[in-house]
Amino acid sequence: MTAFIDPKSVPQRKLYTGEYIPGIGMGTFGSDRFTPDQVSAAVAGAIEVGYRLFDCAAVYGNEDLIGEVFQAAFDKGTVKREELFITTKVWNDMHGKGDVLLSCAKSLRDLHLDCIDLFFVHWPFPNYHAPGCDGDSRNPNSKPFSVDEFMNTWRQCEKLVDMGLVRYIGMSNMTIPKLEAVLPLCRIKPVAIEMELHPCFQQPELFDYCIAHEIQPIGFCPIGSPTRPDRDKTPDDVADIQVPELVEIAKAHNVHPAVICLKWAVQRGQIPIPFSIHENEYVSNLKCTTEDPLTDEEMAVLKSIDKNNRLIKGQVFLWEGANDWEDLWDLDGTITK
Numbered sequence: 001m002t003a004f005i006d007p008k009s010v011p012q013r014k015l016y017t018g019e020y021i022p023g024i025g026m027g028t029f030g031s032d033r034f035t036p037d038q039v040s041a042a043v044a045g046a047i048e049v050g051y052r053l054f055d056c057a058a059v060y061g062n063e064d065l066i067g068e069v070f071q072a073a074f075d076k077g078t079v080k081r082e083e084l085f086i087t088t089k090v091w092n093d094m095h096g097k098g099d100v101l102l103s104c105a106k107s108l109r110d111l112h113l114d115c116i117d118l119f120f121v122h123w124p125f126p127n128y129h130a131p132g133c134d135g136d137s138r139n140p141n142s143k144p145f146s147v148d149e150f151m152n153t154w155r156q157c158e159k160l161v162d163m164g165l166v167r168y169i170g171m172s173n174m175t176i177p178k179l180e181a182v183l184p185l186c187r188i189k190p191v192a193i194e195m196e197l198h199p200c201f202q203q204p205e206l207f208d209y210c211i212a213h214e215i216q217p218i219g220f221c222p223i224g225s226p227t228r229p230d231r232d233k234t235p236d237d238v239a240d241i242q243v244p245e246l247v248e249i250a251k252a253h254n255v256h257p258a259v260i261c262l263k264w265a266v267q268r269g270q271i272p273i274p275f276s277i278h279e280n281e282y283v284s285n286l287k288c289t290t291e292d293p294l295t296d297e298e299m300a301v302l303k304s305i306d307k308n309n310r311l312i313k314g315q316v317f318l319w320e321g322a323n324d325w326e327d328l329w330d331l332d333g334t335i336t337k
């Protein structure tokens with residue numbers, strides 16, 4: 001029999017609106033390694049075992065199949081629509097006037113939904129690269145971040161809320177300088193920021209900034225994305241699940257190190273969105289949030305292993321005149337132009 005983890009036993013997070021949402025979800029980015037069919041089959045299995053939050057995106061190229069899975073689950077009565085919290089994201093080539101609505105309409109159609117729970121701006125600039133392109137490829141039309149351009153995109157997202165097509169809006173791949181520039185201009189505040197978060201990349205300043213502004217951090221690559229495409233790997237990257245202190249804690253709890261990454265994430269307060277097509281993995285990823293918590297001492301050890309190791313560097317979004325990928329992340333505290 002398939003395992004079932006009661007969604008009521010899974011930790012919840014309170015949004016600034018007062019609504020509670022699941023404290024862990026499932027990612028759906030199959031990338032080069034997993035086919036859309038494998039990803040949608042995993043989503044079907046994940047609903048059955050008790051996942052209630054799914055992180056989708058137009059650019060993942062699988063929303064149509066995932067939508068069929070949602071529809072089948074609603075038809076079968078496995079889950080009611082209002083029991084799921086579904087996010088999606090507008091891709092960089094759909095930031096222009098009128099395009100955000102088109103992107104949202106396509107995601108709604110593909111996902112078989114009347115309303116999206118949380119709609120993200122995937123990256124804060126319209127710099128487009130074709131899925132699967134080489135890490136060295138550059139788009140000559142790429143531009144540095146512009147507050148005006150971003151706000152034009154955000155205004156369209158706000159309109160989606162007004163129209164009842166999405167319930168909440170959020171931002172992804174932001175930095176503190178960019179948030180400082182745009183938050184005061186928002187009519188509707190982002191309810192969440194999606195950002196890379198794993199034990200070797202804890203982003204404490206950005207995480208604390210979000211908490212201080214009552215914006216929920218959602219952590220991507222929570223296990224250190226071991227299956228990300230080779231083009232996103234560099235020789236300096238550290239594998240979270242091989243860090244000795246983390247492996248030691250995993251041994252003490254008799255679990256895979258991946259599970260320790262997720263316990264840490266949930267106990268710290270972000271919402272991790274691990275991905276896996278393997279039932280044993282996605283079951284243990286959800287179950288681990290309901291039992292055998294890490295001790296304060298273990299949380300302190302994990303806090304100390306941060307290596308500031310960003311995995312998704314975003315180099316394919318660089319514009320002409322930019323130095324290197326660090327320019328995307330405003331490391332000197334100002335927006336890099």
Ligand SMILES: NC(=O)c1ccc[n+]([C@@H]2O[C@H](COP(=O)([O-])OP(=O)(O)OC[C@H]3O[C@@H](n4cnc5c(N)ncnc54)[C@H](OP(=O)(O)O)[C@@H]3O)[C@@H](O)[C@H]2O)c1
Nearest residue numbers: 027028029055220221222223224225227258274275276281
């Ligand atoms: N907003 C953004 O820009 C952005 C960027 C990147 C990702 N995301 C989102 O974040 C999600 C997660 O990121 P990710 O998929 O890159 O990385 P991840 O969740 O850190 O890593 C996924 C990989 O970890 C392994 N894994 C998962 N559970 C495991 C377990 N219990 N034991 C052992 N191994 C386990 C699986 O590899 P094996 O198959 O080899 O077991 C799986 O493919 C994505 O799917 C996507 O929804 C968003």
